[in-house]
Amino acid sequence: MPDPPAGKQDVIFDTALRLFVERGFFGTPTSLISREAGIATGTLFFYFKTKEDLIDALYLRVKAEAAEAMNRGLDQETDAKAKLNRLGKNAVLFGLEHPEKMKFMEQFAHTPFISKSAREEGISRFFFLKDLIVQGIQEGQIRNLDPELLIFMMASSFSGLIARVGTATSPKEREIFVEQGLEFIWNGLAKKSSREPDRRKKTREYM
Amino acid sequence: MPDPPAGKQDVIFDTALRLFVERGFFGTPTSLISREAGIATGTLFFYFKTKEDLIDALYLRVKAEAAEAMNRGLDQETDAKAKLNRLGKNAVLFGLEHPEKMKFMEQFAHTPFISKSAREEGISRFFFLKDLIVQGIQEGQIRNLDPELLIFMMASSFSGLIARVGTATSPKEREIFVEQGLEFIWNGLAKKSSREPDRRKKTREYM
DNA sequence: TTGTAAATTGACTAGTCAGTCAATTGATTA
DNA sequence: TAATCAATTGACTGACTAGTCAATTTACAA
Numbered sequence: 001m002p003d004p005p006a007g008k009q010d011v012i013f014d015t016a017l018r019l020f021v022e023r024g025f026f027g028t029p030t031s032l033i034s035r036e037a038g039i040a041t042g043t044l045f046f047y048f049k050t051k052e053d054l055i056d057a058l059y060l061r062v063k064a065e066a067a068e069a070m071n072r073g074l075d076q077e078t079d080a081k082a083k084l085n086r087l088g089k090n091a092v093l094f095g096l097e098h099p100e101k102m103k104f105m106e107q108f109a110h111t112p113f114i115s116k117s118a119r120e121e122g123i124s125r126f127f128f129l130k131d132l133i134v135q136g137i138q139e140g141q142i143r144n145l146d147p148e149l150l151i152f153m154m155a156s157s158f159s160g161l162i163a164r165v166g167t168a169t170s171p172k173e174r175e176i177f178v179e180q181g182l183e184f185i186w187n188g189l190a191k192k193s194s195r196e197p198d199r200r201k202k203t204r205e206y207m
Numbered sequence: 208m209p210d211p212p213a214g215k216q217d218v219i220f221d222t223a224l225r226l227f228v229e230r231g232f233f234g235t236p237t238s239l240i241s242r243e244a245g246i247a248t249g250t251l252f253f254y255f256k257t258k259e260d261l262i263d264a265l266y267l268r269v270k271a272e273a274a275e276a277m278n279r280g281l282d283q284e285t286d287a288k289a290k291l292n293r294l295g296k297n298a299v300l301f302g303l304e305h306p307e308k309m310k311f312m313e314q315f316a317h318t319p320f321i322s323k324s325a326r327e328e329g330i331s332r333f334f335f336l337k338d339l340i341v342q343g344i345q346e347g348q349i350r351n352l353d354p355e356l357l358i359f360m361m362a363s364s365f366s367g368l369i370a371r372v373g374t375a376t377s378p379k380e381r382e383i384f385v386e387q388g389l390e391f392i393w394n395g396l397a398k399k400s401s402r403e404p405d406r407r408k409k410t411r412e413y414m
Numbered sequence: 415t416t417g418t419a420a421a422t423t424g425a426c427t428a429g430t431c432a433g434t435c436a437a438t439t440g441a442t443t444a
Numbered sequence: 445t446a447a448t449c450a451a452t453t454g455a456c457t458g459a460c461t462a463g464t465c466a467a468t469t470t471a472c473a474a
Binding site for chain 1: 230313356362374388391392
């Protein structure tokens with residue numbers, strides 16, 4: 001069951017999230033949002049100045065929630081590999097528990113309806129990923145490559161993994177996918193053998 | 208320079224592609240498409256019965272073009288690793304040469320405006336990926352994991368790589384990103400050491 | 415109880431949009 | 445040349461939309 005919305009704002013958020021994913025931004029009239037949320041049209045515009053304000057706020061909320069979920073319990077792990085493993089499981093769990101929020105982020109990540117400032121603030125919630133990668137490079141567990149690139153690769157891989165896990169037909173299969181997918185990502189990130197910090201000649205210094 | 212559009216259909220396709228990426232589906236009135244394409248509104252509806260028909264056709268066209276570009280020259284390579292390397296370079300090249308087509312695919316992959324049948328036909332263009340993966344598993348170069356999962360991971364990784372490569376500030380940096388990104392993907396796919404087909408005890412048979 | 419401000423309502427406006435269609439133009443063939 | 449059909453035009457229609465606002469209700473402090 002969906003978490004019970006507290007106030008009017010939450011009802012509007014939940015309804016708008018569902019409808020935007022189902023029908024797109026311009027495909028969802030504000031009149032429909034308010035009707036489905038059980039409020040009058042005027043009330044929606046009391047809480048959000050415009051339709052754009054609504055989707056900006058929704059976007060920020062979902063991004064913050066996802067970042068929070070992925071970050072959960074990370075500081076209980078010590079080394080980069082353990083942290084990334086936990087991060088990956090958090091991400092998959094979030095994707096499974098909130099499929100419509102995943103779809104929303106995917107659908108509106110590259111869309112012009114979100115203001116530049118909201119998009120930037122949303123991205124900033126995931127800055128902790130960079131610290132994680134850099135830590136792993138310093139500790140010698142992760143290959144000394146461009147950290148931004150590794151973040152892009154990792155993040156996109158997560159989304160591919162979540163998409164595939166969503167098609168699993170049993171909990172057993174789901175578990176297998178998660179395990180294999182996280183292994184894929186770790187193999188992409190990890191230094192081959194050495195447990196020491198990288199001392200090779202470098203074409204470039206990334207940290 | 209953009210490839211010169213041949214007939215009216217192509218002009219409409221090119222204009223619609225640009226506007227849909229800039230403004231979204233519902234954010235782009237057919238009147239704007241026809242105006243920018245230099246034709247009358249009626250002409251657009253002569254070539255496409257409805258606005259939905261237009262975006263379906265556009266989606267199919269872009270998907271087919273992308274699949275064709277990625278497949279290019281693959282049969283000149285022999286083993287799976289070489290094929291995947293070529294595939295990756297094709298994909299990155301396509302992404303760099305046709306950024307608006309990439310954005311279009313990303314933006315409309317998870318969108319409800321594309322009909323189910325068009326989406327399925329679009330996906331079918333990429334079936335050759337599965338043959339490639341299965342070949343690699345059989346030859347013992349790729350790990351014996353669920354091929355669908357590997358395709359999802361690989362495809363999403365490509366899109367992450369292309370996104371990052373798009374931010375490169377020099378051809379040199381671009382080259383480095385491509386090299387490192389393809390290495391990430393290959394390490395995710397590849398069997399650790401053995402050059403022989405997998406003979407380990409399996410929890411599951413994937414081919 | 416009374417007063418005040420916040421919350422809520424929904425009819426309304428000014429504007430926009432997908433798609434139509436009767437009329438015109440262009441190309442091809444007999 | 446005449447006849448035929450495909451291509452093209454753009455004014456028009458019926459339907460829909462974001463946002464407004466004057467009126468009403470609710471919450472709550474004095």
